[in-house]
Amino acid sequence: MDIAENVASLRERIAAACARAGRDPASVTLMAVSKNQPPDAVRAALDAGLACFGESRVQEAKAKIPLCPGRARWQMIGHLQSNKCRDAVALFSMIQSVDSLALAQELNQHCEKAAKTMPVLFEVNVAGEASKFGCAPAALLAQFGELSRLPRLEIHGLMTIAPHTPTPERVRPVFRRLRELRGECEQLLGAPLPHLSMGMSGDFEVAIEEGATLVRLGTALFGPRPRREEPAVD
Ligand SMILES: *Cc1c(COP(=O)(O)O)cnc(C)c1O
Numbered sequence: 001m002d003i004a005e006n007v008a009s010l011r012e013r014i015a016a017a018c019a020r021a022g023r024d025p026a027s028v029t030l031m032a033v034s035k036n037q038p039p040d041a042v043r044a045a046l047d048a049g050l051a052c053f054g055e056s057r058v059q060e061a062k063a064k065i066p067l068c069p070g071r072a073r074w075q076m077i078g079h080l081q082s083n084k085c086r087d088a089v090a091l092f093s094m095i096q097s098v099d100s101l102a103l104a105q106e107l108n109q110h111c112e113k114a115a116k117t118m119p120v121l122f123e124v125n126v127a128g129e130a131s132k133f134g135c136a137p138a139a140l141l142a143q144f145g146e147l148s149r150l151p152r153l154e155i156h157g158l159m160t161i162a163p164h165t166p167t168p169e170r171v172r173p174v175f176r177r178l179r180e181l182r183g184e185c186e187q188l189l190g191a192p193l194p195h196l197s198m199g200m201s202g203d204f205e206v207a208i209e210e211g212a213t214l215v216r217l218g219t220a221l222f223g224p225r226p227r228r229e230e231p232a233v234d
Contacts, residue, residue: 001223003041004048010220017208028208031075033200033218035060036225039067045221046072054096054216058084060228061091077159077197077216079133085110089118096121096159096197099133101143104150111152118152121159121197124181126174129163137181144188157195157213158182168203175199175210 007030015025032045033054042053046069053068055061056078065074075094080103088095089110098104098120111118125134135143140158148155160178162171175198186193199207201220208215218225 003044003221006221007045007048007050010217013205014208014215017205021209021211023208027213029214031077031197031214031216032221033077033216034064034222035078035218036228037218037222038226039064041222042068042072052214054218055092056097058087058091062087065091080107082106086113089114089116092118094119094121094156097123097133098153099123099125099135101146104147104153108150108152116152117154119154119156121157121195122147122155123159123161124178126160126177126181127163127171132161134160137177140181141184141188144185148189155185155189155193157193157197158185159195159197161200162198162203162207164202166202168206171203172206172210175203175207175212179211 010030014028018025018028029052030050031052031054032050034042035056052073054075054077061074073093074091075096076088076092077096080088080097085106095118107118122140123134124137124140125132126137158178158181160174162174165171178198179196182193182196195213196211197214197216199212199215201217204215204217
């Protein structure tokens with residue numbers, strides 16, 4: 001795997017999707033999803049010009065981050081358990097996976113204790129898949145007032161994981177719905193929400209056409225993920 005080559009070709013594909021949608025390629029951030037990847041892969045991605053890394057488990061991130069160059073910026077993209085909130089507040093510069101009011105309140109308390117404010121995205125389960133985390137669109141809108149009043153959380157936008165499909169065109173409505181939901185949240189907030197985190201290796205071009213500002217790419221960047229050795233608990 002030549003990560004620098006992959007970055008170059010992904011940047012071309014991002015630029016082409018932006019061109020189709022009449023967007024500036026600078027409006028799309030390429031996040032490297034480094035879960036299950038070793039520090040060497042992170043170093044290679046940094047050398048190829050990437051700065052923003054996504055991890056989905058606190059425990060793995062806690063072990064890996066100290067082994068990586070300090071210029072890397074880390075964001076949480078996986079389901080966060082309440083007993084991991086304290087570490088998450090210390091480790092990450094953004095938490096994209098805030099999926100309930102209870103979690104938001106817990107994070108707010110830990111930020112308070114750490115005298116920090118945390119940029120967050122709310123994760124929405126747009127397609128209503130039972131296997132996925134994320135709050136339902138109706139719940140997000142119903143709780144948005146309360147969420148937006150948590151003083152230590154800075155709401156930057158929304159995140160979603162589309163259903164897995166070999167035909168990305170089929171998940172276009174999911175991305176479109178997340179963009180519409182962002183508009184509804186902006187109305188409630190009376191302020192703009194800059195970020196739509198949507199699109200992964202198999203569907204990022206369609207996501208960009210629908211307005212993604214941050215695409216989360218793992219496999220397309222690093223190749224197939226090495227399997228984790230530890231048991232699947234976090
Ligand atoms: C693993 C993961 C990704 C990256 O998936 P790829 O298909 O390898 O690009 C993106 N977002 C989230 C939330 C993930 O857990």
